[in-house]
């Protein structure tokens with residue numbers, strides 16, 4: 001099995017495939033396995049897979065320390081909903097974690113089989129024959145494997161080779177992000193809760209990384225003008241402070257302490273109708289790029305790896321059948337999450353005070369009824385067990 005791309009998705013898939021006794025090689029374009037300097041929230045559905053591949057404890061050791069996950073009002077800070085880590089563990093069987101992306105990738109990469117990773121190899125094309133799949137590399141060399149898995153991210157070469165260019169639509173929303181040293185925030189020490197702040201036209205997400213050392217900040221806002229999708233374009237801190245003027249003072253103090261800010265435009269893509277052609281498939285953002293409102297992009301990529309390994313090991317003698325089962329299992333689920341993330345963006349940014357009041361009331365009622373501790377109607381996402389023995393669709 002050859003994996004193209006050594007991000008969170010490709011590396012987790014590599015661990016899961018090796019654990020299932022399948023031979024795996026991973027080919028990464030960059031000269032090292034490296035992540036952007038930002039956080040990632042891992043929900044119970046992802047932590048179950050990380051437990052299965054044996055890295056849960058190592059991930060928890062480098063995770064941020066937060067006792068609660070809360071949704072708050074943008075201006076007053078009023079708590080709209082709140083769930084403790086222990087309640088989350090009681091509900092879903094284990095709790096989530098918030099981690100620096102570089103730390104997460106280090107932990108997962110350390111669990112890959114020795115000698116399975118080749119760096120500095122960019123894939124330029126793929127093709128599938130009856131008995132073998134072939135990836136062509138930038139330097140002209142070719143790799144042959146039973147199966148090729150494109151885990152090469154949102155601008156996937158492998159997906160484009162299989163199905164042609166995608167059709168991103170600008171959402172009218174942008175994101176800002178920064179990682180702030182907790183000690184640099186002036187005044188009262190910031191809460192270490194994992195919080196989401198809902199306001200007119202925007203959402204702010206905060207959570208701790210590396211114990212309480214860092215605060216990961218992601219801010220979303222409606223903006224029709226900025227159209228650049230890159231995750232690494234810097235912007236001025238002043239812009240962030242102006243945009244969120246009037247939001248809760250504790251947020252503005254944290255924003256002031258962020259030295260480097262990045263800004264990117266959010267593009268939406270419909271779920272694609274197929275992931276696989278013969279012996280080549282896609283995984284992670286290459287298969288199901290999604291808006292960030294549920295914090296599920298990496299979590300879904302991690303789920304993909306567990307299911308792919310189960311499908312290919314179950315259909316050991318027929319990889320084409322294995323890929324078909326992988327796609328039948330994963331595509332409906334990941335597509336539902338893509339659509340749910342789109343809806344969540346709309347609901348988070350409501351600008352009418354009456355509509356926002358109705359949303360907050362619905363959250364409170366759902367919580368009161370007891371089945372949905374976060375009150376957002378999305379418990380089906382963390383509940384899912386990609387490691388279950390019967391996870392595969394028939």
Ligand SMILES: Cc1cc2nc3c(=O)[nH]c(=O)nc-3n(C[C@H](O)[C@H](O)[C@H](O)COP(=O)(O)OP(=O)(O)OC[C@H]3O[C@@H](n4cnc5c(N)ncnc54)[C@H](O)[C@@H]3O)c2cc1C
Nearest residue numbers: 005007008009029041123152153284285295296297298299
């Ligand atoms: C700021 C930010 C915050 C986020 N927060 C969350 C969160 O809280 N929770 C969550 O679940 N998700 C989150 N996401 C989304 C999540 O990070 C992505 O969904 C996830 O990283 C996708 O992983 P991937 O392995 O599919 O792709 P990527 O991480 O993009 O990895 C792709 C890899 O493929 C390599 N590559 C690309 N092209 C080629 C090629 N042609 N040949 C060889 N290698 C190639 C790249 O160098 C890269 O290493 C966030 C994203 C961002 C930007």
